Amino acid sequence: MTREVSLGRTLAVIAAGGVVGSLARYGVADAWPHQQGGFPWATFVVNVVGCFLIGVLLARITPQTHPLLRPFLGTGVLGGFTTFSTFAVDTDRLLPDHAVVALVYFFGTLAAAMVAVWAGDRVAR
Known part of the structure; x- marks a missing residue:
């Protein structure tokens, strides 16, 4: 049974x-x-923690969950919390004079974010 909600x-x-x-x-x-x-630790941590919580959320949401919970928590709260645009700007600003930090930050964030989503899903299940 699905409950319809307005746009x-x-x-x-x-x-x-x-x-x-x-x-x-x-x-x-x-x-x-x-x-x-x-190293932009705040942005790194926010993105990794946010990805972990997205993994948890997606594993726990069921068809019986209120239909506004996923848009509120997933798209709203976690979408507002994570900031991959700042991640891109941080990387761009680091590249000219701090290329090693930029590359570690860039690839480290991507790897940690993917592992975090997977770990959040595993923990929640």
Whole structure:
């Protein structure tokens, strides 16, 4: 049995979740700044933790779950929390003068994010 929800309600819960996730990410970045040329740990941790939680969420969501929970938590909160656009900008800024840090950050984030989604799924199941 599926419960239909309006597009407007879905967009509203995504927006509300995005506010929550973005504010949480901002808080982490504000509390954990990095020096120019340094490894962007806050962005790395936010993306890896967010990917782990996405793995957990996707493993736990069932057809019986309220239809607005996945858009709120997945697209909204975790979509707002993770920041692969900042990851791309950080990498671009590091490349000219700190190529080794940039490459470690780039490939390390991708690998850790994929492992995190897998681990979140395994833990949740």
